[in-house]
Amino acid sequence: MSTVDADLDVDLDKPVRCDDLEVTEARQAQVGSLTVRRLLPLRLRRSVGPWCFVDHYGPADVDGVAGMQVPPHPHIGLQTVTWLLAGDVLHRDSLGNEQMIRPGQLNLMTAGRGIAHAEESPAPHQPWLHGVQLWVALPEASRNVAPAFEHHAALPAGRAGDLQVTVFMGTAAGLSSPATAYSGIVGAELAAGRHAAAALPVDPEFEHVLFVAAGSAELAGRPLGPGRLLYAGPGREQLTVSAAAGSRLFLLGGRPLGERLLMWWNFVARSPEEIASATADWRAGDSRFGQVGGYQGDPLPAPALDPSRLRAR
Numbered sequence: 685m686s687t688v689d690a691d692l693d694v695d696l697d698k699p700v701r702c703d704d705l706e707v708t709e710a711r712q713a714q715v716g717s718l719t720v721r722r723l724l725p726l727r728l729r730r731s732v733g734p735w736c737f738v739d740h741y742g743p744a745d746v747d748g749v750a751g752m753q754v755p756p757h758p759h760i761g762l763q764t765v766t767w768l769l770a771g772d773v774l775h776r777d778s779l780g781n782e783q784m785i786r787p788g789q790l791n792l793m794t795a796g797r798g799i800a801h802a803e804e805s806p807a808p809h810q811p812w813l814h815g816v817q818l819w820v821a822l823p824e825a826s827r828n829v830a831p832a833f834e835h836h837a838a839l840p841a842g843r844a845g846d847l848q849v850t851v852f853m854g855t856a857a858g859l860s861s862p863a864t865a866y867s868g869i870v871g872a873e874l875a876a877g878r879h880a881a882a883a884l885p886v887d888p889e890f891e892h893v894l895f896v897a898a899g900s901a902e903l904a905g906r907p908l909g910p911g912r913l914l915y916a917g918p919g920r921e922q923l924t925v926s927a928a929a930g931s932r933l934f935l936l937g938g939r940p941l942g943e944r945l946l947m948w949w950n951f952v953a954r955s956p957e958e959i960a961s962a963t964a965d966w967r968a969g970d971s972r973f974g975q976v977g978g979y980q981g982d983p984l985p986a987p988a989l990d991p992s993r994l995r996a997r
């Protein structure tokens with residue numbers, strides 16, 4: 685997915701204050717015709733481990749309408765993680781990959797130095813669409829790797845307490861995802877078939893967020909529903925989760941990145957010059973990003989850029 689607007693260009697001159705355990709509210713954002721809950725980045729928290737962008741959308745009734753329509757757009761410096769709870773989405777990229785994704789599967793696109801992709805509801809498509817679009821910031825040593833795409837049709841799944849745990853990135857509950865990762869990371873979906881309670885073991889070197897995609901839960905003692913994000917700082921051995929029957933939750937975390945990210949539009953970089961150069965390359969149709977074949981329609985134009993407003997943190 686893409687940030688069609690340029691609202692990641694947040695003014696970051698205010699001092700940073702982050703509590704060890706806190707709940708924050710999503711911002712509403714528009715991605716084409718879809719309204720999304722944007723849980724990250726936050727003004728005061730740009731990343732959690734390497735996770736630097738968290739959109740939760742739906743469940744949306746897309747029966748007989750276009751559904752998701754995100755035209756070709758570029759990325760640098762990140763991995764996109766696509767995970768569905770309901771529906772289907774077709775991915776096409778400038779490496780020539782064309783891949784349908786369905787619930788329980790992972791599409792992982794490593795942008796590295798540059799890639800372009802489009803995502804759309806296929807025709808015909810399932811009547812409901814519900815999912816998350818996540819970005820992982822690549823660390824300094826890996827952020828210019830060659831672009832790549834992976835589809836994982838099945839991911840390791842097991843139990844933690846009463847919760848069903850499916851691990852799509854890194855390791856959780858003793859299960860490891862086969863997906864390529866470049867830094868210490870965890871990404872998992874937690875499902876409660878009936879009312880479920882668990883003490884979820886976590887890596888004490890990692891910071892984490894938990895959020896509810898469906899249903900309701902009490903996380904580390906805080907009540908949460910969709911549209912709220914719980915942050916838990918490093919130093920914990922476990923996170924307590926109590927979830928109502930039918931709830932679907934996400935656990936994301938990792939070793940704190942310790943790098944100042946500069947995020948603008950669909951780019952994760954370190955300097956305004958890199959952002960300006962990627963924007964110019966996209967506008968020029970440069971081979972750095974290539975062409976996305978098969979999409980009916982024009983690519984997304986880059987929004988207007990004022991490099992003097994960009995600040996890293």
Ligand code: MN
Nearest residue numbers: 685686759764
């Ligand atoms: Mn995208």
